[in-house]
Amino acid sequence: MKTILITGATSGIGKALTLLCAQKNYKVIACGRNQDALEALAKYDNISTLKFDIANQQQVADALQNVHPDIAVLNAGVCEYVDIDCFEVALFKRVFDVNFMGVVNCTASLIKASSPPQQIVIVDSLARLLPFTRSQAYGASKAALHYFSKSMQVDLAPKNILIQSASPGFVETPLTDKNDFEMPMKISVNEAADALLVGIEQRHSSIYFPKKLSFILRFLNLFPAWAKFKISSKMKNTQDTE
Numbered sequence: 001m002k003t004i005l006i007t008g009a010t011s012g013i014g015k016a017l018t019l020l021c022a023q024k025n026y027k028v029i030a031c032g033r034n035q036d037a038l039e040a041l042a043k044y045d046n047i048s049t050l051k052f053d054i055a056n057q058q059q060v061a062d063a064l065q066n067v068h069p070d071i072a073v074l075n076a077g078v079c080e081y082v083d084i085d086c087f088e089v090a091l092f093k094r095v096f097d098v099n100f101m102g103v104v105n106c107t108a109s110l111i112k113a114s115s116p117p118q119q120i121v122i123v124d125s126l127a128r129l130l131p132f133t134r135s136q137a138y139g140a141s142k143a144a145l146h147y148f149s150k151s152m153q154v155d156l157a158p159k160n161i162l163i164q165s166a167s168p169g170f171v172e173t174p175l176t177d178k179n180d181f182e183m184p185m186k187i188s189v190n191e192a193a194d195a196l197l198v199g200i201e202q203r204h205s206s207i208y209f210p211k212k213l214s215f216i217l218r219f220l221n222l223f224p225a226w227a228k229f230k231i232s233s234k235m236k237n238t239q240d241t242e
Contacts, residue, residue, distance in 0.1 A: 001026065003071070004027070005029040005072045006028065006072075007032070007076040008032060010038060010041070012171070012189055013168065013192045013193060017197065022044050055101060061105075068113060068117075070118050072106070072119070072120045072121065073166075077123065081134040091137055095141050096137070099138070100141045118161065118162065119161070119163075120161065120162070122145055122149040122152075122164070128145075129217045129221040130231065130232055146167070150163075164200065164207060167207065172186055172188050185213040187210045192210075195210070196209065
């Protein structure tokens with residue numbers, strides 16, 4: 001029975017993946033900050049829990065020092081949108097502390113272990129592919145994550161540690177429930193968890209879902225900068241008039 005550690009396991013994709021893996025006879029270590037949600041998960045077979053804040057380096061080191069998963073899915077994240085007329089530097093720090101430094105904190109502890117994971121899955125976002133309106137903090141943090149994962153993949157390959165990047169699009173979660181704009185091709189958390197686990201088990205270097213949206217955004221990402229600017233500006237104008 002393989003052990004899989006999942007951060008952000010108390011809601012959204014992380015929770016759906018936690019339950020799916022437990023059903024498929026993985027030994028799951030569900031990580032999060034919400035004690036009540038962790039206690040609810042612990043009632044399921046094959047699930048144990050760890051409570052810590054990934055943005056707190058010492059908490060991460062203490063929590064993971066005696067944990068030796070076969071697979072680690074670094075999924076926890078937050079999203080805050082930028083108000084360009086009230087530009088807040090602290091917002092960027094909050095988002096990067098969780099989305100980027102949280103993953104760095106976890107990765108540091110995992111790869112220093114005497115028995116590091118065979119696979120580390122880093123969840124970024126398809127939002128990194130285009131300059132979407134109000135997404136300066138979220139998109140930048142996810143773009144940084146993607147670069148981090150691909151660079152770590154190069155350096156950890158000689159140690160036989162596979163680094164995988166996962167780039168979801170719109171998924172029906174508590175995070176996206178807050179969005180006040182149209183989310184095309186949105187999928188359920190169960191569909192997202194299924195796609196993510198397939199990619200993990202098949203050891204794909206890059207995991208994308210949903211397929212149709214990922215194909216469109218990856219294609220648009222090949223366009224020159226001026227074209228991507230026009231596309232994103234049109235999307236902004238559409239949102240502004242809704």
